[in-house]
Amino acid sequence: MLTGKNVLIVSPNQLQAIGLKSILYEYFSPKEVDIQSEFDNSLNKHLAEYIFLSSDIYLAHQKKLQAITRKLVILTEFEQDEESFENPAMLNTTLSQTELVDKLETIFKKNAGKSEDDQNEKLSLREIEVLVLVARGFINKQIADKLSISLHTVMSHRKNITRKLGIKTVSGLTMYALLNGLIQPKDVR
C-alpha cells in the first residue's frame, strides 16, 4: 500500500492538492506528501513513489512524464469509460469522499509489488545472531569480524532488523533481546 512511501502532488489547484494530501494522511500512511503547483524538471529527482498530476499538467508534459519511472495518477473531472488503475492511473476528483478513498485503495493495491505483501516479518537466524551481538554491545566492525561477513552485510542485516521490529536505537534492541530471552542481563556490556 502507501505505508512509508513518499508522494508528490503536482497541481495548480492548491485546494485540490491540500484536500488530496489530507485524505492520504487520514486514510493511508504516507511518509511525506509534497505539493508543487507547477511542473518543473526537478520532478525526476523527487523521491516520490507516486506522483499525482492534474490532467492539464499531464497533457502538457506527457512526453517527459513517460520517461519517469514512477507511478503516475492523473486527476480528472470526469467518469472514465474504462477504469485505469495502473500506470498512469486515473482518479475522478468529482467522486464522494468514500468513493475516492475506495478508488485510491484500489490504485495502491494494484500497484503494490507482490513481495510487499507476503514479506516475512520474522527475524532470520542470521539476523538474530547480529541482534544478539548488537545487544551485547559490539559495534558493526566487531560483528563483521566475529561472523566473518562484510561490514556492508552487517549494516544490511541491521537495517532489516530495525525495519522488521520497528526498533531504532541500540538500547531499544538490547531491551528487546532481554525481553525475549536472547541474552541475559549479565551479557550486557
Add this chain to the structure above:
Amino acid sequence: MKLLTAKMKMADAIHANYLLIPVINRFGISLGFGEKTIENICSEHDIDVDFFLAIINAFGNKNYFPESRLQTFSVIMIVKYLKKTHQYYRETLIPSIENLLELLLEKSSRKNKSLAVVKKFFDEFKKEFFAHLKREESITFPYVEEIYKMYQPVQKSIKKKKLISYSMKIYKAEHDEIDEKLYDLKNILIKYISGDFDNAICSAIIFELFRLEKDMEDHSRIEDNILMPIVAEMEKSLKLIKA
C-alpha cells in the same frame, strides 16, 4: 482542528483540544476560566495574545505552523516559553510516568523480569533527556539571550563580548536521538511486553508516553524551526559566523 481566536472563550478552546491544558498552564494560566475570552485572560496575565494564539494554534497541528509569523516574536518570549516547557517535563510529566512505572512493578508479579528491563530503559531515557534539557538551559538559552542583547541597536556601541563559537545544529541530532528512544520505549511496551502484568497501568503509561511524544514534537519544532533560524539570522548580522 478549529482555529482558535482572541474573542473565543478560553473554556471553548479547551473543549476543542484538551491537550492544550498543560500548554496554557505553562503560561501561568490555571483552570476556572468562567466566561472569559482568550484575550481577557491573556491581558490579566500580561501575556502577548498574538504569541499565545500562535503557540496554541500550532500545538500538535502538523499542517498549521505559521513559521514566518512565529519568527517575528521576540526570542526572549520564545525562550521563556521553552523553559516553562522543560519545567513541565521535569516536574510533572516525567515524574508522573515514573510513578506509574513504579506502581506497575509493585502491582505485578515479582517473577516478571520484563518489567524491570523496561524500567531500566526508562531510567536511561530519563537521564539522557534531563541531561539534554539541562544542556539547553545552561548553554543554548543563555547563548541565545546574550546574542539577542548584542543585537539590540542601542547596545551595539557597547563593546562586543566575544562569544564562544557555538552551533545550534547539534541539538537537532540530540532531538532525533531522544525521539527515537521514546519511540522504542512505546513500541516495546505495545509489542513485546509479556508475562504477568497490570494491563490498566501499562495502558496508562503508554497514554502518557504518547502525550509526551506529541508535546515534545511541538517543542522541538519551535526550537528547530523558529528559534534556530532567528538566532542564525542574528549571528549573521553580528558577523559571528561567516555567512
